[in-house]
Amino acid sequence: MDANGRRTEMTVLVVDDTTAGRFAMGKLLRRAGHQVVTATTGRAALAELDVRLRAGTLPDVALVDVDLPDISGFDLCRRIKARPHMAGLPVVHFSTAPLAPADRCQGLDAGGEAYLVMPAQPGEVDAVVRAAVRAARLRADDQALARRLSLLSETIIAVQAARSPQELADAAADGTARLTAGPAAVFVLGPDDELYRGTSRDRTSLAPPDKGAHRTVAALLRRLTRGQTGVRITTVPAPLWPAGFFRPGVEHDARLALIPTGDGRAAVCLATPTRGVRRVAPEKEALVARLAQATVLAAEPLLMYQVERHVALTLQHSFLPQPHRLPELPGVEVAVRYVPASQEAEIGGDFYAALRTPQGHLAAVGDVVGHSLEAATVMVEIRHALRAHCVEESDPAVLAERLDRMLRHYHPQVTATLCLVLIDPGTGRVRIANAGHIPPLIIRDGKGADYAKASGPLLGIGVPHPPPTELVLDPTDRLLMVTDGLIETRGTDLAVSMEHLRAAATGALPGLDALCDTLLDCFGHEREDDIAMLALRLAQ
Structure with a gap:
């Protein structure tokens, strides 16, 4: 079910070597509102999955007969789980023959999510399929969150290791791009309105935005952070946000995570595009906000040092x-x-x-x-x-x-x-x-x-x-x-x-x-x- 409690359609791969079995299981699943894809052998199922993986249309779940003519359903499950890009596909084994508990355990040990003994009630089959998919999606969400948290930690370490505001902006931009899986730009605005810009490495540009665009962004950041404390998430529409920071010559609405330094004299901005690309999910946006907080903490001593360095250089050159x-x-x-x-x-x-x-x-x-x-x-x-x-x-x-x-x-x-x-x-x-x-x-x-x-x-x-x-x-x-x-x-x-x-x-x-x-x-x-x-x- 989706977030509103509605049943959602799923694609189910049915692997069964008997025509009657495939027909019966397919009819039952279609009646429950699912799409059905079939395969007659384990190797045919792997070939079908390879094709769908390349097309980006993997099924949501696989229903696998234990007794296949070429490889057992348990071996097929092990092979599916051994492939990195298929490992998250839930597998439900089924059999029309009575099996001992040890055989059912073998299916779970192979990586399967559940085991059905056929014939079963239609409601039971639908419930088991949906439960397997729901558990797999929760597990995938947990793994994705763990990966994002790991990326956040790696980025914070890189940000804290930066030796200059420019290095800081570059490290934060790469981290933002990895967290959001899209282009990103990071701006560090110094107390003297000097703007340091970092863009993610995957951004290719023959002509970066000119000085006028940088002045526009600096003025915008100064206005948006005036009197602010903490992180602010806001969207700036394309007419107000200069083109070219995310993709060469392309206008985008910009989703900004803004935070000023403690004294309010400087600011950090993590920017991602929202026009023409899918908007960043709320959970990813929360991590971007955390990264903005870490970036501004790292920026404060670097900007203070830049001021001290300027004073020292002026002193040396004057004497x-x-x-x-x-x-x-x-x-x-x-x-x-x-x-x-x-x-x-x-x-x-x-x-x-x-x-x-x-x-x-x-x-x-x-x-x-x-x-x-x-x-x-x-x-x-x-x-x-x-x-x-x-x-x-x-x-x-x-x-x-x-x-x-x-x-x-x-x-x-x-x-x-x-x-x-x-x-x-x-x-x-x-x-x-x-x-x-x-x-x-x-x-x-x-x-x-x-x-x-x-x-x-x-x-x-x-x-x-x-x-x-x-x-x-x-x-x-x-x-x-x-x-x-x-x-x-x-x-x-x-x-x-x-x-x-x-x-x-x-x-x-x-x-x-x-x-x-x-x-x-x-x-x-x-x-x-x-x-x-x-x-x-x-x-x-």
């Missing part, structure tokens, strides 16, 4: 001198590069500096340990302290000691690496103080490249710093200083990465810009940390 604004360093040529980490990585505290001092020119590259807005602000303090101290003191080791004391006094929980190079442009004399940093790489024209033998403790741990390492640069030599973000790779020893850097620098074209660009091309793609780089040489 790091741009290449065209570096101070004049008579007798020395300098090239610098700064590359923020990829969008999925956290912000760091990398920096560079090039300064004039009474005893020569001071170059510095450093990295505050950690990845946060705090690391960026401490970087600014170290750089300003360095600028202040070098007005009266040029010795790199003394400067390292002073910066160490400053860091321990104001930020006792923070450490930093720093390499300081003081160069006399008249003589090429170089003095190096290295506080836990990658030492400078000296690239000698036609003679390879070697790291300066300069080492020392991190800043912020209170260990005395050794005297500076001294060397002399020839006019054709280049000195390179980098932060470890350029070469550090998870799972690879830093010494191995440093050797790769040395080899790449040796093969770079002449010139400072060529050196920096070559190394960025070799190592600087999708790094998990910021990159700061400074190269210098005596002016030609």
Whole structure:
């Protein structure tokens, strides 16, 4: 019966090798309002089921005689249940011969739902058939719910693992598509009205919606979630919902699951089409609502981080001198590069500096340990302290000691690496103080490249710093200083990465810009940390 108590018509496969048996069973079932399909043998029944499976018209139940001429009804049941796309088909065995209880148990053990002893009253046959179908459908519903809950759990795990709002939108869109068995789009609207869009992987589009469509959706989401708490399910008609988000160039009404963040400054929207496709069932829609709740919880820290990252990057860029604004360093040529980490990585505290001092020119590259807005602000303090101290003191080791004391006094929980190079442009004399940093790489024209033998403790741990390492640069030599973000790779020893850097620098074209660009091309793609780089040489 359906939800309103009406008897529903079913298709019944009757497998019986006797003409009289097929006729009698067919007449009885048709009188009860069912359609009947017949087969004379077990193999014929399997062939009929294969044809109907390909056509998407499997019967609702199979009535199988136990005594078939080729294979027994029990074996036929086992073969049906062994096929993944037929396993849910209910099987009712019947026999006109009296069988012992053990034989009936054999039918149940084979996977059958019931056993009829013929002749039986018409009402009994109809009741057993309907009960078998009803139990199979309930079982199928339970299995479908279990699959959907498993899909929901898998999607929530993927959503929680996302490292950026874009990854989050993509993961949620794929999960929504799997839950609803149709196309889906997910939108994460940031506090600055930046819209991140994810679409399910099965959506093929030659031309995704333009910026105007995204602005329309952003404005719509902002209006619909204003003053809202919790999940809201609503439908937006096609004229108000831009075409192309579900299928290229096609208009659809959009069924939206909307939820704002706790502070109401951002929102998440899971969207599925309703025009031209079957509407999502209520039980699936409830799971989509649960997914929306999980998605907004995962979105809040990612969006907060995006804001923090923007502040940190703005802070770094505002205090790091741009290449065209570096101070004049008579007798020395300098090239610098700064590359923020990829969008999925956290912000760091990398920096560079090039300064004039009474005893020569001071170059510095450093990295505050950690990845946060705090690391960026401490970087600014170290750089300003360095600028202040070098007005009266040029010795790199003394400067390292002073910066160490400053860091321990104001930020006792923070450490930093720093390499300081003081160069006399008249003589090429170089003095190096290295506080836990990658030492400078000296690239000698036609003679390879070697790291300066300069080492020392991190800043912020209170260990005395050794005297500076001294060397002399020839006019054709280049000195390179980098932060470890350029070469550090998870799972690879830093010494191995440093050797790769040395080899790449040796093969770079002449010139400072060529050196920096070559190394960025070799190592600087999708790094998990910021990159700061400074190269210098005596002016030609």
